[in-house]
Amino acid sequence: xxxxxDDQTGxxxxxxxxxxxxxxxxxxxxxxYESLGLKRLEIEIVEEQGVKVAxxxxxxxHIELLEPLSPDTxxxxxxxxxxxxxxxxxxxVADIEADLAxxxxxxxxxxxxxxxxxxxxxKIAFVHPKATGGVLLELSxxx
Ligand code: ZN
Numbered sequence: 001x002x003x004x005x006d007d008q009t010g011x012x013x014x015x016x017x018x019x020x021x022x023x024x025x026x027x028x029x030x031x032x033y034e035s036l037g038l039k040r041l042e043i044e045i046v047e048e049q050g051v052k053v054a055x056x057x058x059x060x061x062h063i064e065l066l067e068p069l070s071p072d073t074x075x076x077x078x079x080x081x082x083x084x085x086x087x088x089x090x091x092x093v094a095d096i097e098a099d100l101a102x103x104x105x106x107x108x109x110x111x112x113x114x115x116x117x118x119x120x121x122x123k124i125a126f127v128h129p130k131a132t133g134g135v136l137l138e139l140s141x142x143x
Pocket of ligand 1: 018020064088089090138
């Protein structure tokens with residue numbers, strides 16, 4: 001039997017899109033990751049999320065370094081409360097609206113009930129850590 005998580009071929013379409021790490025300064029944090037041999041793909045300002053994002057290529061997924069644009073942004077508040085560290089993991093999905101509808105109908109605690117625009121123009125939404133075992137979880141549908 002095929003579930004709604006499967007595409008036409010029966011393959012699971014979900015994948016690890018990226019792991020995001022909150023840092024005070026991309027300029028200070030990037031050299032370490034580049035010294036590991038990870039290739040920097042781009043540095044992008046995402047105004048809607050209040051962050052500067054440095055994307056690093058690692059196999060079939062990415063590591064993102066997140067630097068807040070100001071202290072009153074979500075990542076700025078995270079740094080003030082917890083300091084630098086793992087901020088969220090992101091699962092790539094094929095149909096974010098369908099996944100959000102399913103999560104809402106099951107009563108899952110969401111941070112974003114509707115999709116927003118994230119890095120690279122992807123449609124994104126965050127699921128509350130209370131629902132995921134304590135990790136902030138992003139869903140992302142690439143454009
Ligand atoms: Zn992300």
